[in-house]
Amino acid sequence: MAQSMCRSCGAKLEHTFVDLGMSPLANSYVKPEQLNRMEPFYPLHVYVCGKCLLVQLEQFSSPSDIFSDYAYCSSFSDSWLAHAKAYVDMITPRYSLHKHSRIVEIASNDGYLLQNFVARGIPVLGIEPAANVAEVAKGKGINTKVLFFGEKTALGLVGDGWSADLIIGNNVLAHVPDLNDFVKGLKLLLKPTGLVTMEFPHLLQLMEQNQFDTIYHEHFSYFSLLAVEQVFARHGMKVFDVEELPTHGGSLRIYAAHVEDVSKQVGRRAKELKSREQRAGYDRLDHYRSFSPKVEAAKRALLSFLISAKQEGKHVVGYGAPAKGNTLLNYCGVRTDLLDYTVDRSPHKQGQFLPGVHIPIYTPERIRQTKPDYVLILPWNLRDEVMQQMSYVREWGGQFVVPIPEVKAYSCYWRGFFLEPCA
Numbered sequence: 001m002a003q004s005m006c007r008s009c010g011a012k013l014e015h016t017f018v019d020l021g022m023s024p025l026a027n028s029y030v031k032p033e034q035l036n037r038m039e040p041f042y043p044l045h046v047y048v049c050g051k052c053l054l055v056q057l058e059q060f061s062s063p064s065d066i067f068s069d070y071a072y073c074s075s076f077s078d079s080w081l082a083h084a085k086a087y088v089d090m091i092t093p094r095y096s097l098h099k100h101s102r103i104v105e106i107a108s109n110d111g112y113l114l115q116n117f118v119a120r121g122i123p124v125l126g127i128e129p130a131a132n133v134a135e136v137a138k139g140k141g142i143n144t145k146v147l148f149f150g151e152k153t154a155l156g157l158v159g160d161g162w163s164a165d166l167i168i169g170n171n172v173l174a175h176v177p178d179l180n181d182f183v184k185g186l187k188l189l190l191k192p193t194g195l196v197t198m199e200f201p202h203l204l205q206l207m208e209q210n211q212f213d214t215i216y217h218e219h220f221s222y223f224s225l226l227a228v229e230q231v232f233a234r235h236g237m238k239v240f241d242v243e244e245l246p247t248h249g250g251s252l253r254i255y256a257a258h259v260e261d262v263s264k265q266v267g268r269r270a271k272e273l274k275s276r277e278q279r280a281g282y283d284r285l286d287h288y289r290s291f292s293p294k295v296e297a298a299k300r301a302l303l304s305f306l307i308s309a310k311q312e313g314k315h316v317v318g319y320g321a322p323a324k325g326n327t328l329l330n331y332c333g334v335r336t337d338l339l340d341y342t343v344d345r346s347p348h349k350q351g352q353f354l355p356g357v358h359i360p361i362y363t364p365e366r367i368r369q370t371k372p373d374y375v376l377i378l379p380w381n382l383r384d385e386v387m388q389q390m391s392y393v394r395e396w397g398g399q400f401v402v403p404i405p406e407v408k409a410y411s412c413y414w415r416g417f418f419l420e421p422c423a
C-alpha cells in the first residue's frame with residue numbers, strides 16, 4: 001500500500017498514534033435486509049505527523065462514500081440545540097451582525113444553528129453535502145445548497161455574491177479529507193474584516209480523557225491548537241481567539257481572520273492555551289506515544305465489566321447509537337453476546353443495526369419494557385442529559401454505566417447530583 005502523506009504539511013506519515021484495527025464506517029448503519037451481506041471494513045489506524053504533529057487517519061476511502069446518506073440529524077439532541085442558540089446569542093452582538101450581513105455555515109446539517117439567525121432576520125446560506133439532511137433544512141425554510149466545501153465551491157459562492165462576514169463550521173474541519181483545499185476556500189470566501197469560527201474536538205481532551213472512541217473513519221484530523229494554527233497560517237489566516245467548550249467531551253472554538261486584519265489581534269486566551277499545550281508536551285513527538293497503552297487498558301476494563309455482568313446473569317443494554325459507540329464496540333469486539341440491544345431517539349436509526357457488531361437499535365421505550373440491570377451510555381458526552389431522560393431506570397434498581405474515560409456505574413441520578421458511583 002502507498003505510504004500516506006500528512007494532510008496538513010505533506011510529510012510522510014511514519015509514527016503510529018493508536019491502531020484500533022479493522023472497523024466498518026461508523027455511520028453505515030445496517031438495514032435488516034442487509035444483515036446477510038458482506039460489510040466493508042477499513043483500517044482505523046491513526047498516525048501523528050513527525051513534522052507538524054497533526055494527529056490523523058491515513059487516506060483510505062473516498063468522501064462521497066461516507067457522506068452521501070448521512071444519518072445524523074443535529075436536532076435530535078436537546079443540549080446541542082441549546083449550544084447552537086447560545087452561540088448565535090453571543091456572536092450576533094459581539095460582531096454586530098445585522099440584516100445586511102452574510103452568514104455561511106459549512107456542514108449546516110438540518111439547519112439546527114442557522115434557524116437562530118433566520119429568526120433574527122439575518123441572511124444565511126447553509127452548505128451541506130448530505131442531500132437527505134439538506135432537504136430537512138430546506139423544508140424549514142433555511143437557504144441550503146448541497147455541496148462539498150473547498151476552493152472551487154468558495155469561488156462559486158463569491159461569484160454569487162455570498163462573500164461572508166461570518167463563516168461557521170461546527171464539527172466539520174476534522175471531517176475534511178483535503179484540509180488545505182478547505183482552508184484555502186475559507187480564505188477566499190471571507191470578507192476582508194470577516195470572521196471564521198470553527199469548533200472541533202480538542203486533541204488535548206481526547207488524550208487526557210482517553211476518548212479513543214471519538215476516532216472513526218469520517219473523522220480524519222484530531223487537532224491541537226498548535227497543529228490547527230499551522231494550517232490556517234499556511235493560507236494567510238491567523239487564529240486570534242479560542243474558547244474551550246464542554247461539547248463532544250471537550251472542544252475548541254477557534255476564531256480566525258485574515259492575517260492582514262488589524263481589527264483582530266491575537267488575544268490572551270489564544271496565547272494561554274498555546275503555552276499550556278506546549279507545557280503538556282503537544283509540541284513533542286514523545287508525548288503522543290503515551291496514548292496507545294491507555295486505550296488498551298480501557299478495552300480490558302470494559303470487557304471485564306461486561307463479562308462479569310454476564311456471568312452474574314445481569315441484563316445489559318446500550319443507550320444511543322452514536323458513531324463513537326460503533327468504534328468502541330467494534331474495537332472491543334462487543335456483540336449481542338455481551339450487549340442485548342441499544343436504543344436511540346432518532347427514527348432514522350431505529351429498526352437498523354450497528355455496523356460490524358450488528359446490535360439491534362430500538363426505540364428508548366424498549367428499556368422501560370425489558371427493565372435491564374445496566375444501561376451502557378454510548379454517547380457519554382450527553383451523559384447528564386441521558387440520565388435525566390431515563391431516570392425511571394432506577395424504579396427497578398437499574399444502573400447507568402459510562403465507558404469513558406473509565407468504566408463507571410451510577411446507581412441513580414437525582415437533582416443534578418450523581419449518587420455514589422458503585423463500580
Ligand SMILES: [Zn+2]
Pocket residue numbers: 006007008009010011049050051052053054
Ligand atoms: Zn504534517
